[in-house]
Each structure stands twice: as C-alpha cells, then as structure tokens.
Amino acid sequence: DTAVSQTPKYLVTQMGNDKSIKCEQNLGHDTMYWYKQDSKKFLKIMFSYNNKELIINETVPNRFSPKSPDKAHLNLHINSLELGDSAVYFCASSQGNSGGYTFGSGTRLTVV
Amino acid sequence: SQQGEEDPQALSIQEGENATMNCSYKTSINNLQWYRQNSGRGLVHLILIRSNEREKHSGRLRVTLDTSKKSSSLLITASRAADTASYFCATGGLNAGNMLTFGGGTRLMVKP
Numbered sequence: 001d002t003a004v005s006q007t008p009k010y011l012v013t014q015m016g017n018d019k020s021i022k023c024e025q026n027l028g029h030d031t032m033y034w035y036k037q038d039s040k041k042f043l044k045i046m047f048s049y050n051n052k053e054l055i056i057n058e059t060v061p062n063r064f065s066p067k068s069p070d071k072a073h074l075n076l077h078i079n080s081l082e083l084g085d086s087a088v089y090f091c092a093s094s095q096g097n098s099g100g101y102t103f104g105s106g107t108r109l110t111v112v
Numbered sequence: 113s114q115q116g117e118e119d120p121q122a123l124s125i126q127e128g129e130n131a132t133m134n135c136s137y138k139t140s141i142n143n144l145q146w147y148r149q150n151s152g153r154g155l156v157h158l159i160l161i162r163s164n165e166r167e168k169h170s171g172r173l174r175v176t177l178d179t180s181k182k183s184s185s186l187l188i189t190a191s192r193a194a195d196t197a198s199y200f201c202a203t204g205g206l207n208a209g210n211m212l213t214f215g216g217g218t219r220l221m222v223k224p
Contacts, residue, residue, distance in 0.1 A: 004154075031210060041198060043155075043214040055211065090154060096212055098143050100157035101212065 003027050006091050006104035011080055014112055020067075021076045021107045023091030032074035033101070034066060035090045043090070049074055081111045118201060118218040122171040126223050131188040135201030136181075143204040144177055145212065146186050148197045155200065158186075193224045 004025045013019055025032060031050040037043045047066045048055040054066065063079045077086060089109050092101040119134045143162045147155040161168045161177045161184070168175045174187040185205070188195055198219050202212040 033211070035214075041217050043151075043200065045204075045211045045213065048211045057211075092155075096210070098160075098162075098204055098210055100145055101147075101155070101161050102157065103147075103154035105154040106152075 002094055003102050004091055004104040006089075006107050008107060009105065010108050012110045012112065015081055015083060017081050018077070018079045019081060019109075020078070021089055021091075021109070023074050023076070023104060024072055025091075025093040025102070025103060026072065027093055029093035029102070030071065031094050031096075032068070032071075033092045033094075034074065035074050035092065037088045037090060037106070039087070044097070046076075048073075060088075083111050085109060086111045088111045116200070118215045120218060121216065122219045122221075124223065125220045127189055127191060127193055129191055129222075131191050131195070131219065131220055131222070133186045133199050133220070135184045135186070135215055137201075137203045137213075137215075138182065139203075139205060141179070141203045141205060144175075145182075145202045145204065146173075146175060147200045147202060147214075149217070150197045158199075171181075179196050188220075191220075191222045193222050196220060196222045202219075 007022050034046040035043050046060045065077050067075045088106045090106050091104040094101045145160045146158045149155045159170050159175050161175050172189045176185045198217040200214050200217045202214045
C-alpha cells in the first residue's frame with residue numbers, strides 16, 4: 001500500500017543509452033512531479049503535471065521527457081544519457097494547488 | 113540559484129536539546145513547507161505554513177514565518193536520536209502548478 005512508488009530503485013547504465021523510470025501514486029492526487037537531487041543534496045524541480053497542464057523547468061534538457069498514461073502515473077524518459085545525469089530522481093504527488101507533497105523513495109541513477 | 117537557503121548547513125546536538133533551523137527565501141510565496149529526509153530515503157512532509165500565518169505547531173515541531181523578512185524557522189523540541197536527518201524548507205510560489213522550490217537543507221545530528 002505504498003503511496004508513491006518508483007521503479008527501479010537503482011539504475012546503472014552506460015552513456016548514450018535511453019532509460020525510463022516509472023512512478024505510480026495511489027493517493028488520488030491530481031498533480032505529479034519529478035525532482036532531481038544532486039550529490040550535494042540540492043533538489044531541483046524538473047516537471048509538474050496534472051490532467052490539464054505540463055509545466056517544464058526551462059533548464060531541463062529536452063533529453064528528459066515526462067510521459068503520463070493516466071493521472072496515477074508519471075514516468076520519466078531520458079534519451080542519450082550523460083555522465084552529468086547521475087543523481088537521485090524523486091517522484092512526488094500532491095492534491096490541489098497548495099498542498100504538501102508525498103514523495104517516492106527515489107531512483108539512484110548512475111551513468112558510467 | 114536556490115530560492116530557499118537553510119542555516120546552519122549542519123547542526124549537532126545532544127538528545128533532549130532543542131534544534132532550531134532557519135530558512136530564508138527571495139520571492140513572494142503562497143506557502144512554506146518543511147520536509148525531513150533520512151539518509152537514502154525520500155522526503156517526508158512535516159508541516160505547511162501559509163503566507164498569512166505566523167506560527168504553526170505539530171507535536172514537537174514549531175514553525176514560524178516572517179514574510180517581511182522572508183524567513184522561517186523550524187524548532188524541534190526535546191530532540192531524539194531518531195530526529196537525525198536532513199531538513200529542507202520549500203517555498204510554494206504564486207505561479208501555477210504548485211511547484212516547490214527547495215533549499216539546500218540542514219543536516220541535523222542528534223547524539224544519544
């Protein structure tokens with residue numbers, strides 16, 4: 001009965017590969033997010049998505065793309081992986097425009 | 113650059129003592145939230161304070177917000193070893209999408 005679940009938990013891949021990280025929430029929340037946490041623990045918003053609107057942080061390279069098959073899922077697809085993409089990626093969800101987030105446990109991506 | 117900046121970056125105290133962490137931000141906000149992150153885990157929402165509120169309590173947590181100084185503080189009273197974690201403030205702006213901007217975090221260590 002995990003609220004926000006991400007898979008895989010760990011992902012090691014070579015430069016240039018394409019990979020996806022999956023996220024599912026069973027809270028009935030209307031908005032989902034992807035955040036990147038770097039080695040210094042800074043968290044940076046990548047995307048915000050609900051049924052009506054995708055908001056993209058303009059600093060995110062277009063190699064990153066969110067894909068939402070339904071309101072309970074927001075997957076992250078990454079093309080042509082680079083060394084600098086190594087980080088922990090967190091999925092989160094919230095209800096409404098000003099609620100607290102529920103985070104997944106993170107996916108540690110290592111690009112070699 | 114980060115919207116929120118926590119101070120101090122690291123804090124070490126003895127069990128039973130109080131821990132105070134501060135957060136400063138730069139732009140107008142809708143709300144400010146505090147999260148805890150244990151090592152290797154996702155973030156857990158602790159408390160949300162809206163821009164028209166000045167103080168909020170939840171158990172051993174007390175949060176204050178001073179919008180004139182663009183600052184907030186998180187006080188943990190009677191700390192326990194289990195409180196050892198990183199604590200992040202996050203600001204919800206007036207923009208659409210409820211995207212939170214996180215500070216760099218305070219690493220709290222509570223020694224038994």
